[in-house]
Amino acid sequence: MKIKTLKWLIAGGLVSAPLLHAQITYVDADLTNTLVGGNSPVAEGNITSPDRPNxxxxxxxxxxxxxxxPTPSDGAVWAGGSNDTGLPELTTTMTGLVPSGLYEVYSFGWTAGTTWDMSAGLQSGTLTQFRNGPAGRYFPLGNLTADASPNPSTSSEVTINGVTYSFSAPLETSEDNRDLYLCVLGLTFADGSGNIPVYINTYDGGDRTWYDGVGYRQITSPP
Structure with a gap:
């Protein structure tokens, strides 16, 4: 898949200067759209479910x-524990996009403080490690929503670097001592069938990974 970086993006590749509002479509990573090491997930086979990592x-x-x-009652997380090593790469495929359309892509996970992390990217085996950074590409949404005092807190939009992002459906952004975080993975083109795969793994030598889903917004008018 062809990946292109546009120099007109600012704030670590997040938005173009004229942009004031954008919508991110959230895609839950579930058993229907996520492969484990290239294989379909099988409970008590190549994954454990519903148990936590052990x-x-x-x-x-x-x-x-x-x-x-997408909601506390309908969603799930993919969890890798701090004692798990050499976990296979996950592949979540977003479908139904405009064939050959240009998109900015995101991944979402959960953190408690600054120690929970993930690796994510748009090319298999070439992943960026996200733990409270890199700056301009990692955003804990529970700290950015207008009102994070309810527990849990759900938000329909978030403001980053002066740009308001609305979500296709409200997302839970904080619960107890945990915050949802967004990772900016960059720009890529959908393939001829309107698909974009996103690759996820744990952080090398890191703590636990709680991976929730991915997201996208279409880039329709690059200057």
Missing amino acids: GDNLWAYDNDSNFAN
């Missing part, structure tokens, strides 16, 4: 969570 070197698909999107 050092068995398998991804856990926790669908009994009270903080996952």
Whole structure:
């Protein structure tokens, strides 16, 4: 897949200068659109579900969570524990996009403080490590919503670097001591069938990874 960087993006590749509002479409990473090491997920086979990670070197698909999107009752998170090593790469494929259309792509995870992390990217095996950074590409949304005092807190929009982003559906952005965070993965073109794969793994030598889903916005008028 062809990946292109546009120099007119500012704030670490987030938005163009004239942009004042944009909508991000959230796509939940679930058992129907996510592969584990290139294979379909199989409970108690190549993943554990609904159990949390237990050092068995398998991804856990926790669908009994009270903080996952798209809503706490319908969502799930992919969890890799701090004692799990060498986990296979996850591939979540976004479908139904404009064939060959240009998109900015995001991944979403959960953190408590600054120690929970993930690796993510648009090319298999070439992932960026996100833990409280890199600056301009990592945003804890629970700290950015207008009112994060309810517990849990749900938001329909967030403002980053003066740009208001609305979500296609409200997202839970904080719960207890946890915050949802957004990672900016960059720009890429959908393939001829309107698909974009996103690649996820744990952070090398990091703490736990709680991966929730991905998102996109179409770039329609590059200058």
